[in-house]
Amino acid sequence: MKKAIIELKNVSLRYDDDPENPIVNNINLQIYENEFVTLLGPSGCGKTTTLRMIAGFQTPTEGEVIIDGKVFNDIPPYARPINTVFQRYALFPHLNVIDNVKIGLNNRPLKNLIEFFGGEEKILNEIKEDKLAKGLPLEKASKANYFEINKKINEHIDIAAKNALSLVKLNGYEKRKIDQMSGGQQQRVAIARAIINKPKILLLDEPLAALDLKLRQNMQYELKEMQRALGITFIFVTHDQEEAMTMSDRVVVMQDGIIQQLGTPEDIYNEPVNPFVANFIGETNIVRGTYLHEGLIEFLGVEFAIQGYKFEDGEQVDVVIRPEDWDVVLLDQAKLIGTVTSRIFKGVHYEICAMFGDKEIVIHAYETPNVGDKIGLKVDPYEIHLMKVVEEEVEEEVNE
Amino acid sequence: MNKKFARLSTPYLYWLYILALFPALFMFILMFLDIPEGLDISNGLKFTLENFKQLSEPSTLIAFGNSFLYAFITTILSILFGYLVAFRLFRSKFKNKFLVLVILILPMWTNILLRTESLAGFLNSNGNVVLSLLGIKSAEFDLLGTPFAVIFGLFVTYVPFMVMPIFNSLEKIDKSIEEAALDLGLTETQKFFKVILPMSSKGIVTGSIMVFLPCLSGFAIPEILGRGNIVLIGNVIEASFKNMSYTIGSLLAVIILVVILLSIFIVSKIDKEGETLL
Numbered sequence: 001m002k003k004a005i006i007e008l009k010n011v012s013l014r015y016d017d018d019p020e021n022p023i024v025n026n027i028n029l030q031i032y033e034n035e036f037v038t039l040l041g042p043s044g045c046g047k048t049t050t051l052r053m054i055a056g057f058q059t060p061t062e063g064e065v066i067i068d069g070k071v072f073n074d075i076p077p078y079a080r081p082i083n084t085v086f087q088r089y090a091l092f093p094h095l096n097v098i099d100n101v102k103i104g105l106n107n108r109p110l111k112n113l114i115e116f117f118g119g120e121e122k123i124l125n126e127i128k129e130d131k132l133a134k135g136l137p138l139e140k141a142s143k144a145n146y147f148e149i150n151k152k153i154n155e156h157i158d159i160a161a162k163n164a165l166s167l168v169k170l171n172g173y174e175k176r177k178i179d180q181m182s183g184g185q186q187q188r189v190a191i192a193r194a195i196i197n198k199p200k201i202l203l204l205d206e207p208l209a210a211l212d213l214k215l216r217q218n219m220q221y222e223l224k225e226m227q228r229a230l231g232i233t234f235i236f237v238t239h240d241q242e243e244a245m246t247m248s249d250r251v252v253v254m255q256d257g258i259i260q261q262l263g264t265p266e267d268i269y270n271e272p273v274n275p276f277v278a279n280f281i282g283e284t285n286i287v288r289g290t291y292l293h294e295g296l297i298e299f300l301g302v303e304f305a306i307q308g309y310k311f312e313d314g315e316q317v318d319v320v321i322r323p324e325d326w327d328v329v330l331l332d333q334a335k336l337i338g339t340v341t342s343r344i345f346k347g348v349h350y351e352i353c354a355m356f357g358d359k360e361i362v363i364h365a366y367e368t369p370n371v372g373d374k375i376g377l378k379v380d381p382y383e384i385h386l387m388k389v390v391e392e393e394v395e396e397e398v399n400e
Numbered sequence: 401m402n403k404k405f406a407r408l409s410t411p412y413l414y415w416l417y418i419l420a421l422f423p424a425l426f427m428f429i430l431m432f433l434d435i436p437e438g439l440d441i442s443n444g445l446k447f448t449l450e451n452f453k454q455l456s457e458p459s460t461l462i463a464f465g466n467s468f469l470y471a472f473i474t475t476i477l478s479i480l481f482g483y484l485v486a487f488r489l490f491r492s493k494f495k496n497k498f499l500v501l502v503i504l505i506l507p508m509w510t511n512i513l514l515r516t517e518s519l520a521g522f523l524n525s526n527g528n529v530v531l532s533l534l535g536i537k538s539a540e541f542d543l544l545g546t547p548f549a550v551i552f553g554l555f556v557t558y559v560p561f562m563v564m565p566i567f568n569s570l571e572k573i574d575k576s577i578e579e580a581a582l583d584l585g586l587t588e589t590q591k592f593f594k595v596i597l598p599m600s601s602k603g604i605v606t607g608s609i610m611v612f613l614p615c616l617s618g619f620a621i622p623e624i625l626g627r628g629n630i631v632l633i634g635n636v637i638e639a640s641f642k643n644m645s646y647t648i649g650s651l652l653a654v655i656i657l658v659v660i661l662l663s664i665f666i667v668s669k670i671d672k673e674g675e676t677l678l
Contacts, residue, residue, distance in 0.1 A: 057579055077582040090580035094598045104584035107594060197585065 002032040005200060005233050006054060011063035012257075013049055023049045025257035026063070031201075031235065036227050038236045038244040041254035042280070047237045050254070051203050054235065055084050068200070083194035084203040088210065089186045091178045097189055098174040101161045104197045110153065116198075117156045127152050164196040167226065184215045195226070201233045208243065220246050241281050245269065253277050269322075274390055278320050285361050288389075289319040297384065300356050302335050305381040311388075318387040323351070323364040325383035334376025336361075340369045424657065427650035435647050451647045460636060460652070467633040470547075470622070471615035474554040478611045479604060481555075482562030486603075489563075490570040501567065505560045516553060516624045523549050523625065545627035553625040554615050561614075562607035569603030570596070605670050609663045617656045 008029040014022040024046040031037050039047040052058045053065055056077035065072050072080060083104075091100050099106075105113065114120050127148050131141035144152075165171055168188035178186065187207060194202055204223070208216045224247045227234045238244055244251050245265045253260045253268060253276075261268055261277045272278035275286055289299030291311040297304050299319050311317055331337060338356035352363045354375050361377070369375050434448035454460055489500055507515060522530060525542040543549045573596060581591040619634030633652060640649030 055579075055583060057582075077579070078585045078587055082583070084580070084583045086576050086580055088574075088576060090574065090576040092577065092580075092595060092599075094595075094601075103581075103586070103594065107584075107586045107590045193584065 002035075004030040005033045005068060006031040006235075007064075007066040008050070008054075009064040009066060011050075011053065011060045011065060013046075013053060013058060014061050022061075022257050024053070024060070027257075027259055029252065029259065029262070031233060033233060034227075034231050036224065036234045036236065036247055036249045038238060038248040038251045039254060040238060040241060040244040040251050040280075041260075042239055045254045046257035047239075047252075047254050048205055049257075051084075051205055051235065051237050054201070055082055055203055056080050081200040082203060083197050083199040083201075084205065085187075085190045085194050085207045087206045089190040091186055091189055091193070093178050095178070096174070097170065097176045097178070097181070098161050098165070100178065100189055101164055101192045101196055102157055104193065105157045105160065110150065113153050113157075114149070117153065123149060123152055160196055161192075164192040167195065167229075168192045168222075183210050184219070187211065187219065191223075191226070195230060195232070199232060201235060202227075204234060204236045206237055206239070208238070209240075216243070223247060245281075253280065255280075271385055272320060272387065274387060275318060278387070283323050283362055285321050285323065286387075287319050287321075287359055287361075289317055289386075291315045291317050291386070297386070300336060300359060304335070304379065304384060306384045306386065307381045309386045311386065316389050318389055320385040320387060321379055321383060323362045324349070325379060326361070326363045326365065327378045327380070328352075328363065328365045328367045328369075329376050329378045331374060331376040334378060336377040338375055338377070340371050340373050340375050343369065343371060424654075427654055430647050430650035431654055433647055451651050454648050454651065459631075460633075463631050463633045463636045466631060467616050470550060470554060470630075470632060471612050473551055474558065474615045475608050475612045477551070477555050478559045478562040479608060482559050482607060483566055483600075483604070485559075486563045486566035486570060489567055501564065504563060508560060512557065513620055513624075515557065516621050519553050519556065520544055520549075520624050523552070544625065545629045547626075547630060549625040550622050550630050553621045554618075557621060558611045558614055561610040565606040565610065566600055566603040569600040569606075573599050602670060606667055609667050613660050613663055616659065 006029075008027050011024060011027045012022050013024040027046075027050060029050075039050060041047045049058060053060050054067075056072070056075060059073060067080065067082070092103065095103065105116070108116070114123055117123060124144055127144045128141045130152075132138065162171070162174075165174065168191050170185065170188050170192065173181070173185065173189075178189070181189065187210075190207070208219050211219060220243060223234070223236075236244075236247065248265055250263060251265055251268050252262050255276055261273045263271075268277060269281050272281060272284075278284045278286060287299050289297050291297055291309070291313065292303065293313045294310070295305060295307070297306050297317070297319065309317075336356055338354040338361065340352055340354045341360070342353045344351045346364070349364045349366055350368060352365055352367075352369065352375065354361055354363065354377075363375075363377065431451055432447050432449070434446040434450060485504075489497055494500065523543040543552075577595065577599070578591060581595045582588075586594060616632075617634050619632065619638045622630050622632045623635055623638075633656065637649050637652045637656070640646070640652065
């Protein structure tokens with residue numbers, strides 16, 4: 001069993017003026033060490049608020065935020081073993097790059113810093129060696145005053161800052177002013193500024209939202225690499241499902257302050273638990289079907305073989321089939337035959353929309369049927385996913 | 401700039417030339433002229449550097465020293481109290497902060513002489529309404545004519561000029577910057593001194609110059625509240641012109657003008673976008 005580093009227990013947050021609609025509603029979540037967890041959801045779903053409660057900028061109205069076994073509800077942000085990379089970076093404009101990176105360490109008490117850099121004994125030893133190297137006698141060298149310790153610590157901070165900058169590939173930018181850096185570079189400074197403190201947990205609040213596509217993809221890779229190399233727990237907030245899929249060990253899909261689904265990217269993509277998750281994570285087709293008996297389902301008037309779902313015989317279910325899971329086949333081999341209504345070139349594949357009766361289905365394929373042509377479809381049993389039908393209301397919202 | 405509208409400013413520009421630029425030039429010439437007492441220029445005008453001797457006169461030096469000292473003390477007091485007011489306002493959850501600022505600058509729409517005269521009445525034991533109401537009868541309470549009265553008058557008059565730019569620079573600090581400071585382990589005190597204070601320093605510089613300059617060159621407040629006991633350079637200039645020694649008056653006025661222009665130059669260097677000014 002892995003060790004939980006953060007635990008949210010029945011956490012809710014509501015504002016005084018609107019207690020009926022909580023921003024975050026009774027969340028339970030465990031995050032383990034060295035994990036890359038993404039909170040994913042549309043804007044206003046409570047993901048950023050959840051992050052801010054972990055960071056300590058907001059206090060939950062109910063429930064407990066537990067970090068490393070201790071309840072952290074009322075502990076201020078500066079006393080938490082957590083650092084944050086903010087959405088718009090929030091760098092200090094009056095400091096240059098290296099001072100921005102060093103500010104966290106520079107403002108810690110000396111005692112704390114000595115611990116941070118390996119303990120008193122190690123620091124004293126280093127001072128001794130330095131002095132011996134300068135040719136001082138052993139007797140003098142084994143004593144160190146406050147200023148010498150301070151100087152040594154500052155050397156350590158310098159080295160740590162340079163290391164942090166080289167980790168984000170910003171060597172040589174030490175003396176630059178913040179407003180002379182591009183968005184991507186500022187992003188890197190923000191990351192260096194956070195990881196230099198060696199937090200147990202790094203929170204990232206949509207850090208890539210302001211970057212262009214190419215840069216964003218590069219940063220996704222680098223962040224994942226960094227997380228592996230540093231062994232820090234990353235909690236990442238985004239509304240971009242692709243970003244979440246690429247980087248995360250586990251994804252938390254949220255809506256209306258509630259966790260909709262929690263699982264690995266594969267689980268969430270392949271087996272969404274409800275229409276919201278299915279629609280939010282990539283494109284999908286959802287059709288109403290009837291569960292006939294084990295291994296057989298009927299939808300769009302045709303019976304299909306399925307694998308591994310258990311419902312009541314004759315129960316209505318939602319059938320989820322991803323656009324890329326359809327196989328376009330010759331008409332005489334097809335189980336479903338429809339009429340193509342549109343075809344859009346998407347680079348790798350074509351996005352084809354076709355009508356089957358009164359239901360429109362989206363298909364990703366390499367074939368190039370023309371608009372108005374008949375198209376034949378087949379689907380493998382393991383590509384068919386079933387969901388329990390949820391209340392009408394939610395479903396209507398999804399269909400719109 | 402639209403050329404059509406640019407032409408609308410022409411009358412204003414001419415007024416500026418006539419009422420500001422031309423007199424300044426005239427003063428610049430006057431300070432090099434030798435004009436005997438009684439303005440008798442029948443012997444023709446002569447250029448001379450004789451007027452500059454006035455600068456080494458003790459009376460002038462004391463006036464200059466007083467001006468700088470009083471302006472300096474007022475500026476320091478304004479920074480301390482102005483920052484407190486601006487910071488309190490910045491932190492308050494009060495919705496209509498603009499209203500508070502309006503109340504703060506409201507007295508500035510009253511004539512400065514009227515305000516100073518009423519302050520004088522307040523600081524004077526004779527006929528002091530406040531003291532009478534409190535039932536205190538004390539001739540020792542007469543503060544008029546003391547350095548305290550002058551500094552108090554300067555401070556009360558000019559502190560709004562400090563509050564405004566500081567408040568503006570504080571308002572520009574993003575909430576997330578403060579959160580970042582806390583997040584990186586800075587305590588509330590460290591956050592103030594390492595982040596908020598440096599980031600509002602532009603406002604302090606702008607405010608300081610806006611307080612320092614009128615204190616340096618003004619003459620009404622020391623005249624009324626100082627009862628002639630405290631002479632600032634503004635009073636010397638006023639007296640010079642009153643006594644028709646235009647050359648000396650011009651010389652001193654030009655020196656003050658140079659100090660003012662230098663200060664504005666400094667502000668424009670520090671606050672390039674003029675963002676702390678209203």
